[in-house]
Amino acid sequence: MKEELKKKIDGFFIQLFEMLDGINNDQQEEEALQYVEWMLKKAQLRYKEKNKKHHFPVLYRRIYWAHLGVNVGHEEDKHRPVLIIRSEKNSPLCAVAPLTTQRLNDGFWYHIDLEGLNNTALVEHFCVISKDRIDRPLRKRGDFATVSNKDMDKILTEIKRLYTTSPALRK
Structure with missing residues (x-):
């Protein structure tokens, strides 16, 4: 990854951590954890499993x-x-x-x-x-x-x- 792009991504993560650091109740903490877990899963779907070939057809009514x-x-x-x-x-x-x-x-x-x-x-x-x-x-x-x-x-x-x-x- 290019250094300039890595710095931009790091800057966004710093902003995200600062925003999440301000959470102060259990419900929001659980939501924040689910959100971060989804970010990781979405990255896996987008970059590691993108255009994956299913071992089953994706068909109407199923x-x-x-x-x-x-x-x-x-x-x-x-x-x-x-x-x-x-x-x-x-x-x-x-x-x-x-x-x-x-x-x-x-x-x-x-x-x-x-x-x-x-x-x-x-x-x-x-x-x-x-x-x-x-x-x-x-x-x-x-x-x-x-x-x-x-x-x-x-x-x-x-x-x-x-x-x-x-x-x-x-x-």
Whole structure:
């Protein structure tokens, strides 16, 4: 690494350490630790595991474990299951709906409790991620976990409702 670049990076780390040094409660300390751990994991994903070749296909309707990180506010984060909404074979990206690890049964229209699985699709957090964030398939009884056609139709309907600009679909 060039010396000038190393000095810039060191300067950012000094600023980060100064900011974290001002933390004075247990909750913020735990959040800071999670944030720093995520920085290391993200660097591994970006520089060591970039464009990794999966030993499994990343396919529509299947569920995988993905590293979504430590995010800001109410964004979904952590290592969690995601449902593939769109994936192209030669693309490094895919569209996903994050899933809970426990069924919510909360009745919100944008939360779809999945048939035969103990997960809820969080449609409001639909996003595009790098396939490098995906580390393994979720398995159910030894096979790849998938959602039913009925659940997929519900999820796609809610994505359209949430993200469309057509007044007819927002009702």
